Amino acid sequence: MSEPVFQVIARRWRPRRFDELVGQEHIVRTLSNALKTKQLAHAYLFVGPRGTGKTTTARILAKALNCGKETNPDFSVDDPVCQEIEQGNCLDVIEIDAASNRSIDDAKKIREECQYPPVNCRFKIFIIDEVHQLTKDAFNTLLKTLEEPPAWVKFILATTEADKVLPTITSRCQRLEFHPIAEEVIAAQLARIVKADGVQAEPAALNAIARIANGGMRDSQSILDQVISFSGKKVTEVDVLSIYGLASAQQISDLAKGIAQSDAKSVIALCDKFHAEGRDLMRVMNDLQLLVRSAVLDAVKQGGNSAHLGAPLTTEKLVSFLECLQTSEQGIRYGLSPRANFEVTLLKAIEQCKTRPIDHLIKDVAAAAARLPRESGQKKINSSQPTPAVEAPSEPVKVVVQESVSPEVDIDEDQTSVTELSVSDEAGIIIDEKISDYKFEIPAGPATRPVESAKPLFPGDKDFDAAVKAMPQGLKDKLKETLGAEFTSLRSVSADKLHRPQS
Missing domain, CATH: 3.40.50.300 (P-loop containing nucleotide triphosphate hydrolases)
Structure with a gap:
């Protein structure tokens, strides 16, 4: 028979x-x-x-x-x-x-x-x-x-x-x-199949098979048949990854984290490991895109920032990261050296994560400029309430100023009735200083002078060094903190092109 x-x-x-x-x-x-x-x-x-x-x-x-x-x-x-x-x-x-x-x-x-x-x-x-x-x-x-x-x-x-x-x-x-079937649904069906057939399978292995199937139930069942033929009655994730050239979920997470943290050394080390293990670079790229996409959605839900990849990134940086991966697919698939194209793509992605959009830089510079003194003889303070006009009192008057985001007020020399200034911070510390220690000079309005030369100045020029040295240290520190760069050139600007911010 x-x-x-x-x-x-x-x-x-x-x-x-x-x-x-x-x-x-x-x-x-x-x-x-x-x-x-x-x-x-x-x-x-x-x-x-x-x-x-x-x-x-x-x-x-x-x-x-x-x-x-x-x-x-x-x-x-x-x-x-x-x-x-x-x-x-x-x-x-x-x-x-x-x-x-x-x-x-x-x-x-x-x-x-x-x-x-x-x-x-x-x-x-x-x-x-x-x-x-x-x-x-x-x-x-x-x-x-x-x-x-x-x-x-x-x-x-x-x-x-x-x-x-x-x-x-x-x-x-x-x-x-007919819609592609979700990975969770495929994995659950595969779990029922292996249980009925008396096969032991790791949940991670079934999830990997569902990921390879790309929404097709028949494909997942054919893959499971092949893996059982290879592994016998015990199916592990390592077997599935080795047969189909997949990277593990932990490796994809480590790769995304290295890019988010600008750790090029660890990214290249992972690329070498993928090559040594015979991983399919297009599958690695596809899995990485899915992870970055989930980070983009998380950033949108969190209001513009997400640490889903292991480092805080803004929505704009994550979108640039994802676009960089998508535009490089053809080079990896059809290029003469897929490995080189893959590595270059990841290094470009690192740069995208470090780059700031120009519109954000402009907003930060404008905000920094608004907090700086507008004239050389004035001092800016923040006040929770506009300072009213005061008359000369018979006794010294204390002005208590709370540190908070509030309108900015200029204190001029004419306010001679204020003999003492008290500043109270959030910790409740009171600092008293005599107003006579401050020199408030009111200069005349800026005189429009023709620009002698519009030629830009560069490091090493005598005028460049003098101009940088003459800048207030606070301004230089703020610009360096905001832009993250040193001065590389200076150019004269006519005074009539400058706009004084409104109070």
């Missing part, structure tokens, strides 16, 4: 009923309600990526239409008609591969078969897979039949490329979109 033929997981675990379909709840609900209310379309167009259940759903719908005494979404899989449909022996359920039956003659045969009523079933159902492969003439041949088929005929068309189907065909069908 011959041994039973081995079947792959994708065939053994193929859904047989609507309640066994995974990840396509909207499709199940639509078709179940249509079956219950007897409001079925005469033609359906199933659209979606490979391995998401289009052909499987078409077979389940065919069974729901023909099994039992009436159309019912909760049919019995033990029904003889259902058994014939599953085994491919039903004469009234005809599956056609449009890739190999795409000519006008094949379309004419379909049109002729529609004229004959079903033999054993209520409906004669045509399931045309990869329908976009039909020629234009074949599509045109089916137009009239699709629009007004006999009462006993149902068409179910399936395709992965809906844009190649003629609009005249699409308009005659009820279109249902």
